[in-house]
Amino acid sequence: MYDVTYHRAASVDDAAAKFSAASDGQLLAGGQTLLPTMKHRLAAPSDLIDLRGIADLVGVKVSGRKVTIGAMTTHAAVAENAELAKVCPAIVKLAGGIGDPAVRHQGTIGGSIANNDPAADYPAGLLALAATIHTNRREIAADEFFTGLFSTGLDEGEIITAVSFDAPETCGYAKFPNPASRYAMTGVFVSKGGGAVRVAVTGAGSDGVFRHEGLEQALSKDWSAAAVDGVKISADGLMSDIHCDAAYRANLIRAMAKRAIA
Amino acid sequence: MTEISMTVNGRAARASVPDNTLLVDFLREHLRLTGTHVGCDTSQCGACVVHVNGRAVKSCTMLAASAEGAEVTTIEGLANGELHPMQAAFKENHGLQCGFCTPGMIMSATDMVARYRAAGKELTEEAIRHELEGNICRCTGYHNIVRAIQDGAAKMAAS
Structure with missing residues (x-):
């Protein structure tokens, strides 16, 4: 891995500010794709802004059939959520099938969809559920978010904060x-x-x-x-x-x- | 350089490390805890599995800086005067040949036992095989590894 300058963000606003100040910054979520990519020297950001410490970005909320999942919620946390399993068992099953147990303890829903790997699981789930992707600037419909191979509707420096959807029948x-x-x-x-x-x-x-x-x-x-x-x-x-x-x-x-x- | 501090196997660890230091390299090179192995270095093999805040993670795919303030447990932290029940089970069931993958297998095993117990689910043989997807043994020893984990899980429940 090439040299990189590490920053820990205290809040979403702090992460946005640190990203703006970096010459070639990259947000670090669970790191299960980004770190291997950096180890292979296929990515070499000047700065990493770690979102791990931002408590607001973590957690699953189920209110009736309305589901909101914080961007830094791990696959394991989604897979283990009993309330979510009652209203939308397929998304729970999907999260529990990503990678392996150790990867699921680190990888996050926000990181997965920001990367938009053409073989990742979450993009299919969120597109079929007509989910809304919430960022620090706006809300984006899944139909407009997944724009192609490893590309999304996110602007430079835009940070995903959560995804939400209405659990279907x-x-x-x-x-x-x-x-x-x-x-x-x-x-x-x-x-x-x-x-x-x-x-x-x-x-x-x-x-x-x-x-x-x-x-x-x-x-x-x-x-x-x-x-x-x-x-x-x-x-x-x-x-x-x-x-x-x-x-x-x-x-x-x-x-x-x-x-x-x- | 980044100042990091965490608790490793119950002891405070503090160091100034290059920002791109991986957790596994911090454990092995700085703390000389060489029981955690680097097998593939590409997140596939699981030889580097340690527990961070009670959860199994691949320490080759986490920055040391991201573990700031965390409780880390490595294979060296399991035994307490005598072998941990899961370690004893691997020994008794011939759950290893060359031994390279064993630290990661055991850390994944104790993690899965804890998770299934917390969820009130039975850790069946099928579940163990599924849970071991992220741990590779190249001596082709899975049958005995699975038996060892079944035995270790029973020993942990009894202890």
Whole structure:
């Protein structure tokens, strides 16, 4: 790892000020992606601004069906939250399947979505749940937030403070994990609520997480695994890499969508 | 350089370290606690697992500075005059061959036992295998590691 200057932020405003003062600053959340990237010398920020000490950014609030998760809440804390499991079990299951136990004790929801890895789990969940991403400047709808491969609607220096969503009537998540990394080779999150069905796919698209219109239309008419069989799933725009090709991923979308509904 | 202070195995540790110092390097190079191992250095293998504030973390993927004020427990901090029940279980069940992964396995094992106990869940064989996803043994010894953790969990419950 190259030299870096470490700062611990006392508050969100303090983090924003420290970021502005740095020549090439980077916010540090759980560090489970950023630190390995820095160790590989694929990232070399001049300054790291650690958000770990900001208590306001940590915690899960469930009020009726309204869910708010602080940006620095770890995957383990989401996975272990009994109240959240009652209203939205799929997001709890999703968090409990990220990485491994030690990674889940450090990695955070804010860090995950700010990175927007094309094979990460949370982007699929938040997109399918029509979540709102809260920052220190504004609120961003998930549809506008996930803009492509490792890119988001965040402006320079903008800090995610929380995500919120209304727990749907029903939802589900299934992923086919890469056996080594546990990242999704394909993951599908389905949700149904308020008359609308949303289906988000991660790990498969060459431009990151996306909604699948064909599946959404079919499941709007018939919320069943059988309905998935009638949907044409194109391999166009899907990733091919050493793990599998686009056609295989197209089949995984179908298989994971069925498991997510079941 | 950053001034850091934390509690490691019950003792105060204080040092001035380069800002990019990883927790594992602070433990090994500064405190000479070389029981925590660096296996892959890419967050995969779990040989570097220690407890920070009671939770298992990969110490190769955390800055020492981020552990400011934390309670850190390493493999050296488990035994108290005699082997910790989980250490004894690994010994008795042949839960190791070369031993390189063992400190991380044991720190992950005691973490999972504590978490399942706190949640009131049964730590089944299947659960143990799932919980060990972040710990790699390259001597192909998982069966005995799983048996050791089952035995260690029973010993911890009895002690």
